[in-house]
Amino acid sequence: MKRLQRIAVLIALLFVTAGAWLGLQYLTGNVHEVIAGQFYRSGQLSGAGFAKVIERYQIKTVINLRGASHRQWYQDEVDATTRLGVRHLDFKMSALKELTLDETKQLIAVMRDAPKPLLIHCEGGADRSGLAAVLYLQQIAGINEDIAELQLSPFFGHFGIEWLNGAHAMDESWEKFEDANGIEATGFL
Numbered sequence: 001m002k003r004l005q006r007i008a009v010l011i012a013l014l015f016v017t018a019g020a021w022l023g024l025q026y027l028t029g030n031v032h033e034v035i036a037g038q039f040y041r042s043g044q045l046s047g048a049g050f051a052k053v054i055e056r057y058q059i060k061t062v063i064n065l066r067g068a069s070h071r072q073w074y075q076d077e078v079d080a081t082t083r084l085g086v087r088h089l090d091f092k093m094s095a096l097k098e099l100t101l102d103e104t105k106q107l108i109a110v111m112r113d114a115p116k117p118l119l120i121h122c123e124g125g126a127d128r129s130g131l132a133a134v135l136y137l138q139q140i141a142g143i144n145e146d147i148a149e150l151q152l153s154p155f156f157g158h159f160g161i162e163w164l165n166g167a168h169a170m171d172e173s174w175e176k177f178e179d180a181n182g183i184e185a186t187g188f189l
Contacts, residue, residue, distance in 0.1 A: 030126065030156065035136075041151075044066070044125075046073075050076075050080040054086055063089045063091055063114060067091070082157070091110055093107070094176060095128050096166035096167065098176065108140065135153055143170070152174065
């Protein structure tokens with residue numbers, strides 16, 4: 001019985017630790033350097049938060065995956081990028097809806113052509129930003145698919161479990177793009 005209790009305590013500690021990590025990520029904007037000097041990802045930041053990240057990483061382009069909005073968060077974001085002379089682009093997508101192949105190609109083109117370094121963000125920095133990061137790493141930076149796919153993982157707050165939440169649509173978008181473009185796992189992981 002003591003062994004089962006120890007296992008239960010270890011599992012509980014694991015969940016508490018993971019929960020604390022995810023909570024900290026969301027509280028701090030889930031900001032991550034994907035490729036130094038080139039590509040960064042985050043959740044929705046405040047105007048001051050955008051200014052801090054833009055200045056710290058010398059961001060030249062912010063790509064908003066939430067789409068244009070009349071809400072205050074959007075105005076704060078546009079004000080921050082305008083004030084700092086940073087290009088601001090909107091690419092509307094939903095974490096709950098798969099991208100078509102054409103939309104996926106459009107997103108890749110936007111990221112490829114945007115002045116670098118770029119910051120791409122969605123609301124939580126986990127799902128839409130994760131898909132964008134996978135696409136950027138694999139299609140633009142030429143990073144191995146297995147490594148790129150780590151961007152769509154619980155480490156960043158993404159849980160692409162079909163019965164758990166609708167964010168599985170991001171995983172499905174990537175899988176369809178892989179299939180359509182003959183991308184195969186290399187087995188490095």
